[in-house]
């Protein structure tokens with residue numbers, strides 16, 4: 001079947017309900033809807049053969065470009081063997097190999113991997129596992145979850161309960177179980193990143209001292225609160241949070257759905273703090289941007305609390321596509337690229353280059369807090385509420401796909417940009433800023 005090109009956008013607007021979108025903005029043409037027919041490397045091509053550099057890795061999932069030949073070849077091979085089998089009562093090679101390799105990459109202590117399909121389902125699983133662990137361990141009062149101001153962990157009802165972004169959360173407030181929102185270590189909130197880390201940790205300590213008996217877990221996005229506007233913090237916060245969670249017997253859930261897989265410069269973000277979480281949530285880059293897949297890794301002590309003669313003490317959670325063979329195979333192909341190409345070292349050079357091209361923006365009178373961690377770059381812009389949409393359109397006109405979060409412009413490109421693409425991305429960022437300012 002040839003790719004559908006005729007009236008793609010019109011038919012999409014008539015038949016699809018697009019995610020994270022006020023459909024009227026597309027309906028009135030205020031926001032363009034791109035009809036994409038193919039992808040190649042960092043580029044997306046629309047029905048008119050216009051091209052766009054994917055500056056945000058298609059919602060932070062794509063690592064090695066679109067239609068990557070090595071991942072495509074692995075998937076073709078997998079298609080001829082096994083596309084999917086349920087993971088209850090059955091197992092298969094890609095799921096097992098991926099669990100083993102993820103555990104090794106996480107340092108070897110998170111040896112039990114539970115698969116799901118999307119990021120939000122990984123969050124749900126970590127929360128449920130923590131709660132159920134305490135119950136199975138004779139501590140049924142430990143039911144409460146702690147999360148951070150401005151944090152984001154997904155949109156399903158359980159994940160939204162530990163998300164603190166009003167635009168996503170407020171409409172559903174009555175549906176959500178109350179969680180405790182604690183201060184964020186966002187480096188912008190104090191004179192130095194370390195001071196911000198210490199202040200947030202003090203608030204965590206005060207809360208835990210009073211409430212540890214009823215607290216199951218703290219969930220954090222290590223190093224960068226992405227959906228909250230690329231708010232970055234010092235690794236010291238993670239060290240302090242880990243120590244406090246240990247002292248007060250509270251689980252630490254690291255949600256690395258957005259920041260895992262090299263995004264912050266190390267393979268996993270928490271590794272920059274030299275700590276280990278009790279639960280590690282992964283998705284997005286896990287399958288290099290190919291197929292929906294998520295995983296929660298946890299340690300033996302958690303697994304053992306569920307290992308029992310009684311069925312109901314087991315973790316009975318399930319999703320039909322859990323551990324899909326194609327998705328796991330794409331993930332393994334992605335890990336092969338990481339191992340074979342020394343991707344983290346190449347990214348250090350790429351990030352240095354992007355950083356130096358963006359550096360002059362720090363002196364722009366409307367730009368605040370130009371910041372970078374690994375392959376994430378961001379700055380805030382002093383402008384009116386329409387800035388983000390104007391910037392998005394201006395960038396498209398310059399062949400670059402960027403979608404600011406509020407007035408925060410960010411770049412999160414795939415790990416394959418060459419010098420010319422880096423130049424275009426940074427040039428378009430600067431020009432779009434000027435074009436979008438009133």
Ligand SMILES: Cc1ncc(COP(=O)(O)O)c(C=O)c1O
Nearest residue numbers: 118119120152153154255257258
């Ligand atoms: C930190 C974090 N957690 C969870 C999620 C939810 O993932 P998904 O959109 O795959 O459900 C996201 C998505 O942006 C995220 O950034």
